[in-house]
Amino acid sequence: MDLMEASILLHVGIVLLLLWILSSFNCCHPIAYFLSLIYLYLIYERYDMRLRRKIQFEERRKSSRRRALFESETVRWLNNAVEKIWLVCIEQIISQKILLPIIPWFLQKYKPWTVKKAVVQHLYMGRSPPIFTEMRVIRQPNDDDHLVLELGINFRAADDMSAILAVKLRKRLGLGMRTKLHLMGMHIEGKVLIGLKFLHKWPFLGRLRVCFAEPPYFQMVVKPLFTRGLDVTELPGIAGWLDKLLALAFEETLVEPNMLVVDVEKFASPSPQPESWFSVDAKDPIAHAMVEVVEASDMKPSDPNGLADPYVKGQLGPYRFRTKPQRKTRTPKWNEEFKIPIFTWESPNVLAIEVCDKDHFVDDSLGSVTFSF
Incomplete structure (x- = not known):
């Protein structure tokens, strides 16, 4: 039995336990059974979406492995080197020197309105290093980068990964309560573009620019209060909100043409100031x-x-738009206009449009169409 099946059975067990408790007190109204079925259906939809997303990235991974022997040997050497020195120094540099200063910036910008303050109290990436699935050099670097690499990366955290996020809710919603969220697992996979600009003196690397070539596959396990219990990212409502939040954070900052820029000279200085050595370079659109x-x-x-x-x-690339729902009609009139940015003509721009019916739980699809230009 895999982890997904075990987690689904856990939700089923919780629902059955609650129904049994209600029945023992003669409070089990038919509405409780109806709500239980809806809850389990939403859980099933969530797992189905995760499985489909995982299958898509598995297919991409298999197709990307068809590389020349030389490249395979290079990737194998790189993975072996990273594995040997991951626990020696790389994990500490990434988690303590890079991610800890950057994560508060993301939390401040993309935290939900219900949260007043969020602080990372602890971060350990685990004993498993990332695995590189492919590597190639971009022949014509953009801007003033001396070298641009495209790396296929797959990071699945081991079971010893741990991170603690302290959250304080707003007074008008949660009476200012404080809680802790435990990040117990993470899986991220995609293609990363790394631009390098070299120097003639120490530290010889002046600038590092990082972004994903396309929105990555990203999943994580978050448990409230304790390290045991339900993964809150599976719960209906929270799951959808978290997916939208992560998609927005990635697409507005770390998906091409937007990128994270690291000033290596400032980073390597004896006492680097927080948020002084990194910035987010958001490209202006070339058309609309x-x-x-x-x-x-x-x-x-x-x-x-x-x-x-x-x-x-x-949706067109990372940009999404949505009209207001028109209630109880088969002849809706929206009269809404959207200005969608276009960042490149080098690859096809695909505009996907879908008409949906707004429901209380799951929206129905009424039709879809795509345009390429």
């Missing part, structure tokens, strides 16, 4: 696409009353 969502007619009824609550959502 104007999308106007006007109206629709004869839409598919998806509610018991024979009507629908339709809205339109779309």
Whole structure:
């Protein structure tokens, strides 16, 4: 039995236990059974989405392994070197010197409105180093980089990974309560672009620019209060909110053309100041696409009353947009306009549009279409 099956059974066991407790007190209303079914359905949908996402990245990984023998030997040597010195120094440098100063900046910018303050109290990446799946040199570096590398990276934290995030809620919502979230696992996979600019003197590397070539596969295990118990990233509502938050944080800062810029000279100084040696370089768009969502007619009824609550959502690269839902109608009129940034003409720009019906629990898809230009 794998971890996913065990976790699903845990949710089923909790639901059955709650129903048994309600039955023992003669309080088990039929609504409780209905809500239990909805809860388990949402949990199933969450796991199904995770599984589909994992399969997609597994297929990408297999296709990326078809490389020349020389490149395979280079990647094998790199993985062996990283494995040997990971616990000696690399883990401490990444977790304590790099991530600890950077994470507070991300938390301050992307924390939810319910949180007043969030602080990382402890961070240990675990004994397992990242694995590089491929490596190649970009022949024509952009800007003034002397060398640009494209690395396929797969980091799956071992079971000894631990991180503690202290959170203080706002007074109007949580009465200023404090809690701790324990990050017990992490899996991140994708293609990373690294731009290097060299110097003639120490530290010989002047600037390092890092970004993902495309939105990465990212999953983590977060448990509240204690290191045992449910993973809160699986719960309906929290799961969707967390996915949107992570997607926004990655796409606005760490997905090409946006990138994290590290001033290696300042980083290597005897006493580097926090937030002085790194910055986020957000590229300006080279053009814009104007999308106007006007109206629709004869839409598919998806509610018991024979009507629908339709809205339109779309995505072009990292940019997402969504209209307001129109209630109880089959002839909605949105009349909304969106200005979508375009960052490159070197690869096809694909605009994906989907019409959905707004429901209380799971929104229904009424149709979709894609455009390439």
